[in-house]
Amino acid sequence: MVMQAPPTGTGTGGGAGTAAEPSARQVAGRRWRASRGILAALLALALIAVILAALRPSSSAESLDPESPRPEGGRALAAILAQHGTRVDIARSVDPALVSHGPGTTLVVTHSERLTDADLTILRSSQANLVLVQPTPYALYDLAPGIDVTGTTYSDVDAPGCGLQAANLAGPVSFQESFLYEADPGAMQGDSTACYTETDGARLVQVQEPGRTVTVLGSTAPLVNEHLENEGNAALGMNLAGPGAHTVWLMPDLPEPGTAAGGRSLTDLLPFGVKLFFLGLLVAVLLVALWRARRLGPVVAEALPVVVRSAETVEGRARLYRASRARDRAAEALRAGARDRLVPLLGLPRSAAQDPAAAQQIVSAVAGRSTYEEAAVGGALYGPEPVDDAGLLALTDVLDDLERQVRQS
Structure with missing residues (x-):
């Protein structure tokens, strides 16, 4: 007789193990589903970081500072003005003495977002010629009524295209990034001249008010060290900031905490990038919360993996009581259980089982339906703690006997 060996891999255990083992694609799919929410959150944070980097302010706290030699400072222009005989005074705050300056003085106002309502009132009363460098809409409304911001633009070189002498002498200017302004003749006190214009507005607007001129400049390039050598930037800066013998360069410090600068609240002063970051x-x-919340659902009742008999539960609790020598708790548990079972048999409300005021009524009723005296029944149902394990066993026997007699009576 010829016998053949069974084929390899036909065993029961091997076949079951192979079928239960997940494939590499299934494992990769589970890992992707588990981690895609975290990856999405990380990508969102990376995108926010890129946007914040793109929206990073182009100027620092020293921007337009006439004492700063940094690229965004204005020290070079202040030095050129001094060399050409113009006295340059630097003001770090708005002093009431500024009101005394007349038309022969030019007041260069920078960082108007730091000015308070009181500062704007003083500047509005001054007779000095004002040069407002990138003023805020609030400062424009107070110091140059009738001139509104219409947008922003960027260009390399622009020709004056106006009749303003300061602009024509300077010629083409490299404004770089600049605000655009538009003058409303009906809302102004004098005639206006717009230079370096585009379709949406002009980069420079000058208004001839009674007794003084107000010039609004939409770019810092003609004043800062970095761009002063480009085209006619230095000439335009000198013609605007130093046409006379005296120039006051206002570089206001940050206002005191709790003081509204320029009529704006603290949230208004926060850079747009900071607001965008918190948003x-x-x-x-919220996205992470929604991603995690979709895992939540209604409570599902599941069968116990192991069914434990009640007798085993009682034995386990009894062993715990015995290991901790908790005869008082064990005795109280036995007595409470006995009272709960006896009270319905006696015709009393179930709440009486745990009511101390009903103790005497329960004792009398049990004694009347058993062979025990009231003192013995009271000691069994409400007595002190057993002194040892033997006393606990004796108490168990008495309670069982009481319950048996009450049931049979």
């Missing part, structure tokens, strides 16, 4: 952070938190 993105809030969106990321």
Whole structure:
């Protein structure tokens, strides 16, 4: 007789193990589903970081500072003005003495977002010629009524295209990034001249008010060290900031905490990038919350993996009581259980089982339906703690006997 060996891999255990083992694609799919929410949150944070970097302010706290030699400072222009006989005074705050300056003085106002309502009132009363460098809409409304911001633009070189002598002498200017302004003749006190214009507005607007001129400049390039050598930037800066013998360069410090600068609240003073960061952070938190919340659902009742008999539960608790020598708790548990079972048999409300005021009524009723005296029944149902394990066993026997007699009576 010829016998053949069974084929390899036909065993029961091997076949079951191979079928249960997940494939590499299934494992990769589970890992992707588990981690895609975290990856999405990380990508969102990276995108927010890129946007914040793109929206990073182009100027620092020293921007337009006439004492700063940094690229965004104005020290070079202040030195050129001094060399050409113009006295340059630097003001770090708005002093009431500024009101005394007449038309022979030019007041260069920078960082108007730091000015308070009181500062704007003083500047509005001054007779000095004003040069407002990138003023805020609030400062424009107070110091140059009738001139509004219409947008922003960027260009390399622009020709004056106006009749203003200061602009024509300077010629083409490299403004770089600049605000655009538009003058409303009906809302102004004098005639206006717009230079370096585009379709949406002009980069420079000058208004001839009674007793003084107000010039609005939409770019810092003609004043800062970095761009002063480009085209006619230095000439335009000198013609605007130093046409006379005296120039006051106002570089206001930050206002005191709690003081509204320029009529704006603290949230208005926060850079747009900071607001965008907190907005993105809030969106990321909400997305993560929604991603995790979809895992939640209604409570599902599941069968116990192991069914434990009640006798085993009682034995386990009894062993715990015995290991901790908790005869008082064990005795109280036995007595409470006995009272709960006896009270319905006696015709009393179930709440009486744990009511100390009903103790005498329960004892009398049990004694009347058993062979025990009231003192013995009271000691069994409400007595002191057993002194040892033997006393606990004796108490168990008495309670069982009481319950048996009450049931049979």
